[in-house]
Amino acid sequence: MNKKLKILLSGGGTGGHIFPAIAIADEIKKRFPDAEFLFIGANGKMEMEKVPQAGYKIEGIDIAGINRGNILSNLGLPFKILKSLSKSKRIIKNFAPDFAVGTGGFASGPALYEASKMGIPIFIQEQNAHAGVTNKILSKKAKAVFTAYPKVEGFPIEKIKFLGNPIRENIISGMQETSQAKEKMGLDQNKLTILSVGGSLGSRTLNNGWKDNLDQIKEKGYQL
Structure with a gap:
């Protein structure tokens, strides 16, 4: 130009x-x-x-x-x-x-x-x-x-x-490999991991929704 x-x-x-x-x-x-x-x-x-x-x-x-x-x-x-x-x-x-x-x-x-x-x-x-x-x-x-x-x-x-x-x-440059991130956070390497991100007025509803269903998530072998 x-x-x-x-x-x-x-x-x-x-x-x-x-x-x-x-x-x-x-x-x-x-x-x-x-x-x-x-x-x-x-x-x-x-x-x-x-x-x-x-x-x-x-x-x-x-x-x-x-x-x-x-x-x-x-x-x-x-x-x-x-x-x-x-x-x-x-x-x-x-x-x-x-x-x-x-x-x-x-x-x-x-x-x-x-x-x-x-x-x-x-x-x-x-x-x-x-x-x-x-x-x-x-x-x-x-x-x-x-x-x-x-x-x-x-x-x-x-x-x-x-x-x-x-x-x-x-944000992109600070990303880590999934295995590194799991290790850093003390998570099980072999489990499917769900990351929940919420903010503003919707965050409480979102967080409470996960809490209410946490047992089902664990039963399916996932980690949150």
């Missing part, structure tokens, strides 16, 4: 949105070393810490999600949205990206909405089996929606590209 690529990324609130965005940036950087990146996140949220730690610039906007537990606290939300849209527009105009990628979370809403209004191509990456609210709204303007699962409801079917979830390089 003759010109340096400039990519805007936005997503946050939880690691489930932030780390796929970082993984996408890492992969693009590997293919296009001269590419320039800018993230937009929500002030006070974990992306403002995790993105700089990964070596990328980030700009913060004052945006928050709907507080379903305290309806009155949402009275100022329209003003936050308008302020966030205005700041996102300024950031994007100054950075002038070639395209924008959103990975979900309320932080990506104003950023990708303004990018699409300015004629900048936008793309969505959805990590979950069910489309998130922000991604669902933005998908109408997106050039493509990259999903972790083959069939995700809530997106225009013709825009869906099933590619799985992006994985950070440091």
Whole structure:
């Protein structure tokens, strides 16, 4: 390419949105070393810490999600949205990206909405089996929606590209052979081993489900 690529990324609130965005940036950087990146996140949220730690610039906007537990606290939300849209527009105009990628979370809403209004191509990456609210709204303007699962409801079917979830390089490089990992954790080398990974609101349900069925797992000769 003759010109340096400039990519805007936005997503946050939880690691489930932030780390796929970082993984996408890492992969693009590997293919296009001269590419320039800018993230937009929500002030006070974990992306403002995790993105700089990964070596990328980030700009913060004052945006928050709907507080379903305290309806009155949402009275100022329209003003936050308008302020966030205005700041996102300024950031994007100054950075002038070639395209924008959103990975979900309320932080990506104003950023990708303004990018699409300015004629900048936008793309969505959805990590979950069910489309998130922000991604669902933005998908109408997106050039493509990259999903972790083959069939995700809530997106225009013709825009869906099933590619799985992006994985950070440091996770892949840190992987061990199965036999080494079993030995390190004191597990039986000869048993089929199940690794259960859960997070956020679903973790307790998942963990309790395994506990309730642990005897059956052992009877079948598996280890968890």
